[in-house]
Amino acid sequence: MMRTDCDTVREILSEGPRGASRQDLDLHLAVCAECRADVEVMDLLRRAAVSAPAGLQERVTRTVHARKVTARWPYRAALLVAASVVALLGARALLVQRGDNVEPLAAVGTPGGPQAVTSQAQTSSETQRPPSGTEARSLMQPFPGSGLAMAADAITLDDLSEEQLKSLIAEL
Amino acid sequence: MRTSELRIETPAPPDDSSLVARARAGDRAAVDQLVQRYLDQVFDLTYRILGERDLAQDATQDTFVNALNGLHRFRGDASFRTWLLRIALNAARSLARRGTRRREVAFGPELELVQEGADPATKATISTEADRVAVALAKLPEKQRLAVTLRTFNGLSYLDIGKLLNSSEGAARVNYHLGVKRLREMLK
Numbered sequence: 509m510m511r512t513d514c515d516t517v518r519e520i521l522s523e524g525p526r527g528a529s530r531q532d533l534d535l536h537l538a539v540c541a542e543c544r545a546d547v548e549v550m551d552l553l554r555r556a557a558v559s560a561p562a563g564l565q566e567r568v569t570r571t572v573h574a575r576k577v578t579a580r581w582p583y584r585a586a587l588l589v590a591a592s593v594v595a596l597l598g599a600r601a602l603l604v605q606r607g608d609n610v611e612p613l614a615a616v617g618t619p620g621g622p623q624a625v626t627s628q629a630q631t632s633s634e635t636q637r638p639p640s641g642t643e644a645r646s647l648m649q650p651f652p653g654s655g656l657a658m659a660a661d662a663i664t665l666d667d668l669s670e671e672q673l674k675s676l677i678a679e680l
Numbered sequence: 681m682r683t684s685e686l687r688i689e690t691p692a693p694p695d696d697s698s699l700v701a702r703a704r705a706g707d708r709a710a711v712d713q714l715v716q717r718y719l720d721q722v723f724d725l726t727y728r729i730l731g732e733r734d735l736a737q738d739a740t741q742d743t744f745v746n747a748l749n750g751l752h753r754f755r756g757d758a759s760f761r762t763w764l765l766r767i768a769l770n771a772a773r774s775l776a777r778r779g780t781r782r783r784e785v786a787f788g789p790e791l792e793l794v795q796e797g798a799d800p801a802t803k804a805t806i807s808t809e810a811d812r813v814a815v816a817l818a819k820l821p822e823k824q825r826l827a828v829t830l831r832t833f834n835g836l837s838y839l840d841i842g843k844l845l846n847s848s849e850g851a852a853r854v855n856y857h858l859g860v861k862r863l864r865e866m867l868k
């Protein structure tokens with residue numbers, strides 16, 4: 509038979525039997541008044557558990573469901589709007605960037621050759637003031653011949669700082 | 681017809697993780713089941729901290745609203761029960777800080793007993809015992825009181841109690857045993 513001391517018994521009482529049989533436990537309790545008192549206290553504690561008052565469950569579930577509906581929609585709607593705006597701005601930035609690359613590629617693949625592109629570029633440059641310095645990228649026409657011209661002061665998401673992006677999303 | 685043919689096998693109740701997954705997906709019945717499963721535990725814990733039924737009801741409601749509307753924050757590092765009880769602990773402490781009334785106010789006389797069906801004499805005896813225990817429990821230092829409550833009423837492991845009370849597993853164990861020892865002295 510394993511030795512069952514007070515510490516072991518307290519562990520058993522609070523955690524359930526682990527290696528000690530019920531017989532070991534009873535043998536110890538028969539001779540140890542201190543552990544018997546522990547058992548009595550624990551019984552009392554378990555009997556003193558309070559249960560939730562009638563009606564609380566209904567009140568809680570009603571509130572949880574109500575908050576879920578009211579709290580979820582504005583949150584989702586805001587997320588949706590923010591995501592749409594970011595996607596739009598991203599697409600616009602992509603168009604500008606693609607405008608940088610499209611021209612030389614189109615020049616290689618176009619049947620008219622570089623001359624065709626040059627004439628398109630000339631057409632577009634006639635409608636705009638000459639680019640200078642860093643403005644060149646934003647003045648570039650994204651799709652040559654499409655008639656889609658970027659405004660002279662067009663900016664991309666890359667031009668915005670982290671702070672500006674955050675405030676933009678917040679404003680939206 | 682043999683009795684065995686009539687046996688209807690009742691399905692095992694769904695475990696917490698499947699209920700949580702369903703609740704996350706918007707299943708209202710799963711939300712209701714989680715509330716039903718943990719209502720008494722949350723109420724008991726908040727009552728032990730606040731000492732008053734009305735406040736404990738408010739804290740219980742806050743707990744479930746915060747937890748079930750914030751299920752996306754539950755990562756599953758701890759069990760759902762431990763996570764929920766942590767929210768309950770914070771909700772009750774927050775109400776206690778905010779509250780004008782403190783927990784010393786009303787332990788005991790307004791206890792609602794678990795044994796609803798007991799006859800009046802038994803109920804009276806149990807009520808007296810329960811009141812005595814509740815008052816004694818309220819006199820314990822908070823960590824000991826919560827260790828005893830979380831262990832006895834909520835069935836948490838010492839490891840989880842330690843996590844909830846921001847202490848080690850060993851400290852939780854010591855707090856529990858000290859609490860039981862002091863209760864025993866008070867209830868002599």
